[in-house]
Amino acid sequence: MSDMTEQFAIMVEQGIEFVRRMGLKVIEMKPRYIELKVQLEGNTNHIGTMYAGALFTLAEIPGGALFMTTFDVSSYYPIVKEMTLKFKRPVTTDATVKVAVTEEEVENINKEAAENGKAEFVLKGEIFDDSGQLVAESTGIYQLRKLGT
Amino acid sequence: MSDMTEQFAIMVEQGIEFVRRMGLKVIEMKPRYIELKVQLEGNTNHIGTMYAGALFTLAEIPGGALFMTTFDVSSYYPIVKEMTLKFKRPVTTDATVKVAVTEEEVENINKEAAENGKAEFVLKGEIFDDSGQLVAESTGIYQLRKLGT
Numbered sequence: 001m002s003d004m005t006e007q008f009a010i011m012v013e014q015g016i017e018f019v020r021r022m023g024l025k026v027i028e029m030k031p032r033y034i035e036l037k038v039q040l041e042g043n044t045n046h047i048g049t050m051y052a053g054a055l056f057t058l059a060e061i062p063g064g065a066l067f068m069t070t071f072d073v074s075s076y077y078p079i080v081k082e083m084t085l086k087f088k089r090p091v092t093t094d095a096t097v098k099v100a101v102t103e104e105e106v107e108n109i110n111k112e113a114a115e116n117g118k119a120e121f122v123l124k125g126e127i128f129d130d131s132g133q134l135v136a137e138s139t140g141i142y143q144l145r146k147l148g149t
Numbered sequence: 150m151s152d153m154t155e156q157f158a159i160m161v162e163q164g165i166e167f168v169r170r171m172g173l174k175v176i177e178m179k180p181r182y183i184e185l186k187v188q189l190e191g192n193t194n195h196i197g198t199m200y201a202g203a204l205f206t207l208a209e210i211p212g213g214a215l216f217m218t219t220f221d222v223s224s225y226y227p228i229v230k231e232m233t234l235k236f237k238r239p240v241t242t243d244a245t246v247k248v249a250v251t252e253e254e255v256e257n258i259n260k261e262a263a264e265n266g267k268a269e270f271v272l273k274g275e276i277f278d279d280s281g282q283l284v285a286e287s288t289g290i291y292q293l294r295k296l297g298t
Contacts, residue, residue, distance in 0.1 A: 016193075017191055018171065018192050018194075018200045018203055044165070044166070045165050046213075052229055053205055056202055056209070056232070057202035060201050064195075080201055080236055081235070083234050085231065087229055087230055087231065
């Protein structure tokens with residue numbers, strides 16, 4: 001990872017105490033692509049599979065991480081307006097989330113934000129277990145807002 | 150609280166390490182009604198308001214808590230299939246979630262579970278800050294399943 005990306009990774013892993021407590025790790029963090037991991041240990045529910053709140057957090061953090069690598073942090077800030085998680089099967093291993101956006105999506109968001117001072121956009125994430133099975137899907141509605149508004 | 154309710158409260162507050170770490174507290178826990186609280190301290194995001202993952206967990210736990218006080222735990226277990234959180238405004242204080250179901254809703258769920266061995270149901274929750282303002286809304290899709298299935 002470049003020095004800048006390492007700085008971003010430290011912010012993602014350490015910047016929020018709630019996230020630090022669950023031991024979230026950055027696997028890859030670059031423009032338009034985020035991959036994060038959370039360990040099963042310490043994040044289980046009462047039946048030993050991964051607790052829903054840990055999966056939610058794993059799915060929510062990529063929004064902010066993607067903002068840092070992909071958008072103009074000197075002009076905008078992101079907020080999360082709504083988040084849906086679909087739990088497809090119990091998670092019995094560590095879990096990895098992958099979130100990607102296309103160049104075209106980024107251009108459209110930037111264009112709308114420049115015109116209106118804000119832009120709403122949807123990020124979809126997929127969570128996999130260690131065998132590569134899809135275990136959960138997330139849909140987040142975010143808004144980019146001009147700093148100072 | 151009755152002895153039984155106290156036992157349930159301990160399970161809710163202590164049973165899942167992830168939940169224990171954020172310091173979730175039971176305010177009220179009785180048949181068809183759950184009220185839980187989480188402190189702001191230790192659960193903030195990078196700008197000092199309550200982190201989305203803490204609000205999600207606060208909204209998710211009532212499903213299991215309500216199951217314990219309201220349904221037949223000797224015959225069924227609950228799973229969460231999908232959960233949506235709408236973040237209406239930044240939370241700058243401790244937060245409280247309230248979830249209630251009617252007697253009629255419980256009867257319908259029990260009837261369907263007895264007939265089909267499972268029953269899907271929706272729980273809506275409201276999260277308030279310490280001034281009583283509605284700060285977030287949750288919609289959870291749960292399923293009651295016959296033990297052993």
